[in-house]
Amino acid sequence: MDAILEFVQLIFTDYTLRTVTLGAMILGLVSGLLGSFAVLRKQSLLGDAMSHAALPGVVIAFILTGSKAPLVLMLGALAAGWLGALLVQLVTEQTRIKQDSALGIVLAVFFGFGLVLLTWVQRQGSANQSGLDTFLFGRAAALVMSDVWAMAGVGGAGLLLVLLFWKEFKLLSFDPDFAATLGFPVGLLNVALTTLIVVAVVIGLQTVGVVLMSAMIVAPAAAARQWTDRLDRMVLLAALFGALAGISGALISSLSRGLPTGPTVVLCVSTLVGFSLLFAPNRGLVGAWLRQRHNRRQLRRAAVLETLYQLAISHGDAAEVASAHAHQLGALLAAMPGVDVRRTLDVLESEGLARPSTGDRWALTPAGADQARQSLARFTRHSPDELPIRPIALTSAGEVIK
């Protein structure tokens, strides 16, 4: 307990830890929020291409200004990322190359160019250049408060734009053609939304790096989509997930010397995605699997009940006395190939709907006969009194005559 308190205290007192945690939180918040629109517009990969495309922008900004001030490098990244997005759009529209290929081409060309520039700058031997390579994988530990302020400023501007143009961005994401017929400048809004995604990328470069940044764009939104069917809640949740991953990633990596912050944040957000994919109530895999299993069991149960009932009736019992007649398990098994009759009978017994009789024989209880009638009526859409009975004939040995 003391250790935890001490750790919490450290977050508020230790400069580096506080800065890194704040930075990672803002990064997660902004990329989750803005990434939601990228995911909904099926532009997840655009984030990846743009983050890679940002690298040459960072290096060129440094070469031109000789400065490593966060705002200068961010502007360089912004310009290059934006140019990359523009190129993707141009190639997609003007040539027969599809968008996925265009994204791949732009990503590779820009990133390769960025690496060449980076290596060249490093070979120049200027002491000042050291630290540029952190943009590849990010180095959160190098964050200072002015970086965090820059991130907060740029992110806040993005947030403000989303709030102001919420209705327009929503319509554009759902039905751009319709938006155009209403007179909204779809081209301009497209550019605005794309720019916002570049903004999110740029904010994360120092912390997470160009290689892993796309995960921060896509993952919080993908996780959030699992939990809600409303856009406002999804965007809010994505921002929360991003922030949560940022904070927990920063804290976890501070626990041990060897853990890099950026990749740890990405692992945290991936854990959130995995958890959401599995356990979200409606869209989750586990929920779907459980629902399916439940449905199958219900159907199997109804089928065994029905067969017991019809066996009884075909033996000449009146429907009322169906419960009095026990049947050979073999007859049941023969009548219902492919159904685990034994297990279902056990379930029915525990529910008081069937009872075992002497010599591996089974019969319906009155309650079971009642249920069988009801479920038959439901499945065949008849009233319980006028059920179509499909008689099952048995040989003297208890085998079903087909």
Added chain:
Amino acid sequence: MPGQRNGSPPIHIEDLTVAYREEPVLWDVDLDVPEGTLMAIVGPNGAGKSTLIKTILGLIQPAAGQVRIYDRSYTEQRSLVAYVPQRGSVDWDFPTNALDVVMMGRYGHLGWLKRPGPTERKLALDALTKVGMQEYAGRQISQLSGGQQQRVFLARALVQDAQIYLMDEPFQGVDATTEKAIITVLRELRAAGRTVVVVHHDLETVPEYFDHVLLLNVRAIATGPVAEIFTPANLRRTYGGHMDMLLARDGELTPGGGSNGRHS
């Protein structure tokens, strides 16, 4: 800027040519849609039916020719025009519900920055009621059947409260309930003096549902009242050999009901 009506026809198209790369999709199309009519656009696949609608709406720029809405440009008159796109043109897994989609029809009237409020909610609910979908207002749109989704799109166009309605295959792949609901709404619109233009695939129902028809196959083959224009000869000119086959199999296609050539 609010649109204006005057003595001119709702839609006037002159020498319209649209091309993707070298291939013309529409060639020298002339068309006048009279006020208060229910017009079907009919033609084979690739005839340019959707392209024509999208060009009227300014979504596609023509290579030549012009579109006039009450003798003005679409941009000036867009508040008079409502659009029902093809159902497959959007992702129905988008996180929103039916009511919210219908309210989008009011965004144009709201303009920038203003959020939809109680007024828009009320209008949207009324429109959903008109298409028999009031019970589904809060339903996530992916949980709706195809026909219900189509009715949501129709409701969205209804809240636009327009003078001209352009619809791209609203009857495509819908159930009988939806088809009935849609045609009822279309007739109500016509009764209220609105002009409705519908891209339609089912030749069989043309005489029953529509009063005017445009037969289109890149060129405008024929246009006018269904009783005069929807003839086997004109259909043959529109569909070519394919139609001959249909006619040979199904017997004569007669305008004004009882026709039986179904184009698939």
